[in-house]
Amino acid sequence: MSELKYKEGDKFLVEVEITDVDIPSAIHPYRIMVELDESNFWVAQEELDKLQKVDKLQVPQRVVDFIKANFLSSNTFMDFIEAVQAYIVPDYIEDYLFNCESREQKERQKALAILFADGIEAVEVIKEKKYKVSLKANGQKLIRYSDKDTWFQFESDSIVPEPYYTKSELDKAGFGGVFDNPMFEVEVIDG
Structure with missing residues (x-):
């Protein structure tokens, strides 16, 4: 008989989204949807405080504007990657992707993948002076x-x-x- 991979007490990160907010005086003012099975239920502030809030990944306005103008309407993320590899993107795109620490580079690439997959609303656009x-x-x-x-x-x-x-x-x-x-x-x- 094979052993089970998980044991009692193992914890997992499950993505939830607030789908509705009731009056602040309610005992359970937040309605959440659990992405795993799309179940919905009302929870209290204390229960949400136990979860780690996931912030949107950030992308500079200039990078978003370039991608929006040149890639989002008809091209794929792979088309964008090929353009980067062929050096046919502005220097500021290359700087954004590569002139940073390895961990930050992965976050930026992930942010662009999310931008392509889920749209501009899925990332936080940073206005740069x-x-x-x-x-x-x-x-x-x-x-x-x-x-x-x-x-x-x-x-x-x-x-x-x-x-x-x-x-x-x-x-x-x-x-x-x-x-x-x-x-x-x-x-x-x-x-």
């Missing part, structure tokens, strides 16, 4: 070119449609000091 940087002396804008050799330079007229960058992009390129330097004008750009 973008900055336009120019020289005060002559108004030339800081521009990043897409090739790997010329990251940034200043120009008066640029063909770059959006010369706006996040703080992390500026830091990575060695321009983190523009925020405290009186030679530069830094303008915050909404969304």
Whole structure:
């Protein structure tokens, strides 16, 4: 006779979702659905406190916007992965996916898989501030070119449609000091 794999007292993480909320004075104000068997029942605050709340994984707005514009409507997650492997995505997508610790990299990949599988509502979209940087002396804008050799330079007229960058992009390129330097004008750009 084979032995059982599990024993009394083993604990498992079961996903539940709050599907309804009653008045706060009710003894069991939360209606939950257990994903395992789709059973529904009302529970008290104390019972929910014993469970670990699962937060949505976060994805920066810029990454969501790119994926939404180029992949979500007609392509699959695998199409996106192939584009990343072929280096036909913007640098900020590669930075988001690969310029982080191994554990964080797995979380980010998981977040994108959830984004593709369940839609934008399934992740938390992080709004990042973008900055336009120019020289005060002559108004030339800081521009990043897409090739790997010329990251940034200043120009008066640029063909770059959006010369706006996040703080992390500026830091990575060695321009983190523009925020405290009186030679530069830094303008915050909404969304």
